[in-house]
Amino acid sequence: MRQVLLDCPVDVLTMAETVDLARRAMQCRNRLQHVALNVAKLVNARRDPILSADVASSDLVGIDGMGIVWAARLLGLHVQERVSGIDLLTELLAVCSQDGFRPYFLGATSQVVELCERQVLEKYPTIRFAGLRDGYFAPDREHEVVADIRDSGADCLFIGMPSPRKERFLAAHRDDLNVPFIMGVGGSFDVLAGQISRASVRMQALGLEWLYRVYQEPGRMWWRYARTNTLFAAILLRALVRQQVQAMLGQRRAHPNSTRLRG
Template identity: 70%
Template sequence: MRENLLGCPVDILSMAETVDLARDAMRSRIRLQHVALNVAKLVNARWDPVLSADVAESDVIGIDGMGIVWAARLVGLPVKERVSGVDLLNELLGVCAKEGFRPYFLGATHEVLQRSAARVLDQYPTLQFAGLRDGYFSPEQEPEIVDGIRASGADCLFIGMPTPRKERFLAAHRDELNVPFIMGVGGSFDILSGQTQRAPVHMQNAGLEWLYRIYQEPRRMWWRYAKTNTVFAGILARAVVEHSLHGVLGQRSAPVSSTTRSRG
């Protein structure tokens, strides 16, 4: 169910529903592109046309961050759960192993990619990769990368490249890839490889993963989160006030029932 959240499209889907959509795409080989929406992406899409187009043109816009979950609930959207990108990736790798689909990993460094694949195979020994390619290639090498992905016959493509590079790559080449399910996974390869640790579950549930990321990488992450979280708080506060006023004005303008009038 697609809704509008703070000017950004979003799909209200559970983890199970999202996995079913991805599985159906891989079975039918009809392309489905998934994007995971978090606070930083929602804020940055407001002034980055490449990122905004990538979100708007995706077939599934999943709710990745708890900040998005809370914001949606505050403005009256019926969000039941968060579908984080790394959790969805793990679920889909399990589907691939069970049903014989072949994933392709694109992004990160060669070392991180190899460790990620090795740890995935430890968990799912029957899984077969269509291919692995690190994210360190020049624009001149992109046709070679695209040809390799297309020739691999991959059923799903997981891209771990930074914004806006991933978005520009997909905008230029998505129609040539011939992969039915495409998903950006951010820093998930770092997590799969063990290079980056996820926040403890209680911090995830409290929406504090961003604070844990700052703890792990303070120089790189503190300004990013300080900026986007502050902007997001302002956007959300305005939306909540407008939502509340709309509700109050709606109640005041509602017609008085005949039963109520008769009591007068």
């Protein structure tokens, strides 16, 4: 169900509902583009028109980060669970194995994407990949990549390229890819390949997965999370104050004679 959270569209869906929509898209070969929304993406989209357009034009905007879950609940949205990108990717690979759908992996280095293929085939030996391609190709080779994806007959495309490169690629070529289900997976290929480990389930539930990432890659991640988490807290606080003021004004309009003078 499409809602608006902090001026950003979100779809309030469970994991099972999201997987079912993706499966139906692949069965019917109707395009469905999914984007996983976390705190960093929401904050950056407010300043980056390309990223903002990518989120707004996506068919499904999944609630990825726990920060988004908590903000939605504080602002009155009934969010049952987080639908993280890596977990959704894992669930959809199981669907591919069960239903015979063929995935295409685009992104990361050639070594990482080949490790992903090996790990997936160890778990799901029946999967047949439509294709694999690293994300380090020159702009003048984009049409070659698009042609390879289009001709592969892929049922789902998982893109592990950084923002805003992924968004620019999809904005330019999504109509030519001929893939029913398209999903950006961020750094999930590194996790799938075993290059980066995930935080414990408890840390994930407490919304501290970002802290674990900082621990793993302090030089690259600490400023990113410090900046986006601080900005997100400020954005959320303003929204909560605005919501409270609007509620008070609404009560006064509904009961204009309820205020008593005190002497």
